[in-house]
Amino acid sequence: MEQKKVYTGIIRNGEAQSESIDALRIIDQDTFNRAQEIMKSRTTHHAETPLHLDGQSLLVGNIYCGHCRNRLTLTTSGRKRKTKDGIIRETRCRYQCHYNVRHPGECDGQSGYGVKKLDSVVDKIIHYQFSRIINASSSAIIAEQNEKAIELAKARHNIACKALAEKQCELSDYEAETIKVIRGESRLNIDLLNDLVGKAKDAVVQAQADVDAARQELDARQDSINAETKEFEKLTSWAALYDNCTFAAKKMIVSQFIKAVYVYRDYSLEVEFNVSFDEFKTLGAVCDDCAPNEVPKVTISA
Numbered sequence: 007m008e009q010k011k012v013y014t015g016i017i018r019n020g021e022a023q024s025e026s027i028d029a030l031r032i033i034d035q036d037t038f039n040r041a042q043e044i045m046k047s048r049t050t051h052h053a054e055t056p057l058h059l060d061g062q063s064l065l066v067g068n069i070y071c072g073h074c075r076n077r078l079t080l081t082t083s084g085r086k087r088k089t090k091d092g093i094i095r096e097t098r099c100r101y102q103c104h105y106n107v108r109h110p111g112e113c114d115g116q117s118g119y120g121v122k123k124l125d126s127v128v129d130k131i132i133h134y135q136f137s138r139i140i141n142a143s144s145s146a147i148i149a150e151q152n153e154k155a156i157e158l159a160k161a162r163h164n165i166a167c168k169a170l171a172e173k174q175c176e177l178s179d180y181e182a183e184t185i186k187v188i189r190g191e192s193r194l195n196i197d198l199l200n201d202l203v204g205k206a207k208d209a210v211v212q213a214q215a216d217v218d219a220a221r222q223e224l225d226a227r228q229d230s231i232n233a234e235t236k237e238f239e240k241l242t243s244w245a246a247l248y249d250n251c252t253f254a255a256k257k258m259i260v261s262q263f264i265k266a267v268y269v270y271r272d273y274s275l276e277v278e279f280n281v282s283f284d285e286f287k288t289l290g291a292v293c294d295d296c297a298p299n300e301v302p303k304v305t306i307s308a
Contacts, residue, residue, distance in 0.1 A: 068261065068267060071269065074112070079102055080101060133248075147238070156231075162224075163221055166213065166219075169213050170216070174213075176206050177203065234283070237283075241281065266278045
């Protein structure tokens with residue numbers, strides 16, 4: 007992927023390369039970098055990003071048994087069915103809890119869950135979550151999540167600045183008194199005054215460090231807001247793409263959007279999402295027989 011920096015408007019000739027040229031840019035640098043990360047993660051064993059995007063399951067590597075918390079694996083089995091048109095071979099796919107199979111009685115969950123049935127529930131939850139994201143105000147969500155932290159960081163910075171000003175003023179007073187000592191106009195002892203000046207200088211250095219730390223905290227909070235704004239834009243783009251993309255692309259979106267799915271008996275689910283926003287981090291779903299045309303009851307988990 008590195009050799010395709012031309013997508014970002016950069017022309018390479020051997021080791022030399024140009025600056026990014028706007029007229030030639032197809033994608034922005036952030037999108038290119040993210041693609042690099044995904045390509046790299048797909049070549050790493052046990053990475054969160056699916057290595058293979060073919061196959062019939064929506065979830066890969068991020069689905070767990072809610073009872074024993076062990077990862078579920080995809081298994082397939084085949085059977086032949088005779089019809090009037092001949093013999094049809096059917097493939098059955100299941101998410102299986104191998105711990106349940108290998109340790110009977112130690113996991114009180116089901117040994118397996120039908121892929122079609124479970125994926126249908128997860129798909130409905132994703133639609134529900136994406137609809138909430140599309141209808142949410144990004145500015146309101148981000149402001150609500152950061153407002154208290156920003157105000158606290160500003161308060162700390164203001165206090166630190168005030169303390170620095172006071173210490174600088176104190177040092178200036180001592181330095182002015184030193185001139186009076188030299189002129190014989192002060193009653194203070196020169197050794198005492200030198201000690202006070204030294205302590206005042208140390209206090210100014212510490213106060214300046216406190217100001218710098220408070221400024222860095224405030225800047226970090228602002229950077230966090232900028233990052234969350236980009237993340238929200240990414241989520242809304244996923245939501246817009248989800249229904250009209252290929253199954254492989256949908257699988258990729260799900261692998262990035264969902265951190266973990268915990269499945270319990272009767273297809274009751276808990277879903278953790280890979281997002282920074284508390285409002286969208288967790289959902290629980292209760293499936294009533296989970297027929298493909300049913301919408302699961304969805305509630306925010308406590």
